[in-house]
Structure formats: structure tokens, C-alpha cells
Amino acid sequence: MFRSRGMNIAFLIMTVVLIGAVIAYFVLVHAADDGKNVKDPDIDQIVNNLTVSTGEITTNIKDDHFIKVDFNIQVSNKLARDELEKRSFQVKNAVIYTVSGMTTQDLSDQQGIANLENQVMTRVNGFLKSGKVTHVYTTEKVVQ
Template sequence: MVKLTGMNHREIMINEDNIEKIEEVPETVITMTNGNKYIVEENTDEIIDKIITFKKKFIIQILDRQIFTKGDESMSENKPEKKTDGASKIIIILLVLLIVLIGSFAGYILFFGGASNFHPSSSNNTNTTEVNTVSAADENTYSLDEAIVNLADTDSQRYAKVKVSFGYNEKNTKLKSELESEDVNKKPILSDAVNSVLRSKKAADLTTSKGVDEIKSEIMQKVNPILKNGKISNVYFDELVVQ
């Protein structure tokens, strides 16, 4: 397992064999094969480096055990001439295995699990590739007005009552001034961006943690291009009622 840094700088252990994909939207989100998601401070390259380092250590440990065991067997049989031979074969096999494992894992993460990071459309939008390193303790928040939004359900009339807040780096005074400016009121523009995302969703999308997390990511992608002096790092639902 590899050690990563979660939200609020807490260390978490991730089983690298159960990673399905890694995305940066803009925070780094690891999706496991069981559907669980983890937000970490490390970017994709750093995670891959840690996994490769862990795999190397694992293979080296196996290599050391095999050489030691093989050496003992050779000595106990009074056949020292086979010790070097057997150890050499084991070294070659394990080195080949190490290269195959590292190459396969890195290729899977880069070209399949992390496909969203290399999609051509993301090259023109830095909002989807920037890593979020702002913890809740370092955030200011900016709240929108409460809103009632019609949802996309067709079998019945469904709507959501929401109150949304944005988290952003407290050190970014320019972004704070932009959000709170009385000369240029951006609240209606930001509210429309949020509502446009919610109007495309069905009630079922708002009733699961996974669905809500995906909506938060979509809102960030919709809102960040509107802002000129920085980006929001988190989206919070202060109130969310689906009827």
C-alpha cells in the first residue's frame, strides 16, 4: 500500500492494486475499483512515482529472500557451484518481472485511468488540470442565495432546493475582491452557472454521495472560467433538499 496525503493533511493508505483511475478536476481524485473515491494533495505523477517506488521495494524484498534461501539450500547440499547459477537466474527473472509490472501499471494509469488528464479538450482549460492543495482550514467561503431549481426528471415534476457556497484560498485577496465587488455583481452569473448544472440532473443524481461529488466537480468546471483572479477549490451544499 502507498501512503498519500488526504484532505486536512491527513495521511491515508491506498491499495495501489485497486486503483481504477486518477483524475484532476482540479483536485486529485482517486477512484477505486469498488467505487470509493479519495481526494489527495499529490498530483498524478507523484502518485505514480510513489507506486513505482513501493513496487521496487517489494520486488527487492522478494529478491533478497530468494537469494538467501537459495544460498542456504546450495550450502546444505554441499554444491557451492550451483549457488551463483541459481541466484543469477532468480535475479534475471525478478528484474524482468519488475520491468513488466512497472511498465504495465504506468501505462494503465497514464493511458486509461488518467485519460481525462490528457484529453485534447483539457489542454485549453487549465481549470481541469490544476491540483487543489487548499485545505478547509485555509479557505474563505462565498455563498450564493438560496434557489429552487427544476430537475430533468420526465416521469414526474421534481425540483431541488439548494444553497451553495464556494471555498477558495484565503490568501487570494484579489479573488475575494472580485467575488464581493459592488461595482460588478457576479452573484447572478455564478448562480446561473450552478443552476445550469443542476437543471441537467435528475433527482437520483442528488441522492448519492458519488452523484453529489460529480455535480460539485461539474460546478467547479463551470464556475472557474468565469473568474478572472483565481479559482474556487471546493463547492459546498449548505442546503440540499430534493422533492
């Protein structure tokens, strides 16, 4: 290709380095996307990658009644979802602490449920490191 053997080797080395740099760029960009916050996710992304269910939680509340609740917690990215699954015991603890200070009157209307969801979101965001809670959905609530 070139008249000098040294130039041929230098050209070959530069080509290999350039191709390696391009491959490394695409690998790093793809890996970085896994941890980013998802903007305007569709329902499949929400269900499969961004939501964790607390499971049924039953505990007593302030006025000698019981409550059974279940939440779906949506987070900002997949890393936060993975962390939230590992911290499920802390989530249940946060829910129990939150509802134990409430009365049946506090939980009887839509405003009370919205308040409960906001308090759970605030508590969970307090210990979540990889992202944040974007929504808390109450999927079951029974007060007895």
C-alpha cells in the same frame, strides 16, 4: 560632516533615496500579498477571506422535480473572493444550468453530490479571472 558642502548634499540625497526605496519595497510586498494564493489557510482565513455563499437557489430539475441547494464556494485568494461576490448572478446561473440537466437519481447519493460540486467548480472557474475555485461545499440540498 564632510569638508565639501557638495558631498554633504550628495550624502543627504542618497540617504533619503535609500530610505524611500526601503519604504516602497515594504509597501509593494504587502500590497502584492493581498492577491496571492493562500497556501494552507486556517479556518478563520477560509471563513472570513476565502468563502462566498451562494444563498438558497431553487429550481426545477430534469424529471419534473424541484431542488433547493445552497453552496459555500472557497477560492484561492481574497481578490477572487471579491470578484466572485460581484459575479454572484453568474454563479447562480451556473448552478441552475448544472442542476437542470440532472435527475433525482443523479442527486440521490454522495457520488451525485460530489459530481454536482465538481461541475459547479468547473463552470465557475470558467469565468473567474482573479483566482480559482478550490472547493465547493454543499451546505443544503432538498429534492422534492
